[in-house]
Amino acid sequence: MKRRYARHRRNRAAIFQGSDRIAEFLTRKWARILDYRWIKELWAFHDNRIAGRFACEYHNDSGTWFRAYSNENWEFRSDGLMQRRIASMNEHPICEGDRAFRWASPVHPYDH
Known part of the structure; x- marks a missing residue:
């Protein structure tokens, strides 16, 4: 089942648009934590x-x-x-x- 995210996400100075970009950002983030x-x-x-x-x-x-x-x-x-x-x-x-x-x-x- 594919996760669904809202269309925009801001992390400090970066703004991500689209579910795929948000999922990619979160995947990278959680790999470092x-x-x-x-x-x-x-x-x-x-x-x-x-x-x-x-x-x-x-x-x-x-x-x-x-x-x-x-x-x-x-x-x-x-x-x-x-x-x-x-x-x-x-x-x-x-x-x-x-x-x-x-x-x-x-x-x-x-x-x-």
Whole structure:
């Protein structure tokens, strides 16, 4: 089953148009983000809108670890595709010893 993405995606200064270009970008992005550990907190949802907080840790192929935080608002079209995403994110390198998300599975434990 082919994934469906909205028609536009912006990543910092780059704008991707078309589902195929977006899928290619995301495939390249996820190939560089290794041992990804992610937590999320749902703040609110109503009709076709969701607001949440996210935190993640991962390393790149050079072994540098990063932690990132994000607050995001999503709005979806009637066909289920995202039509708007507003996000405030930061990302910074961390020492391996400063990692906080150390569970084995990519899915975080329920009680974390």
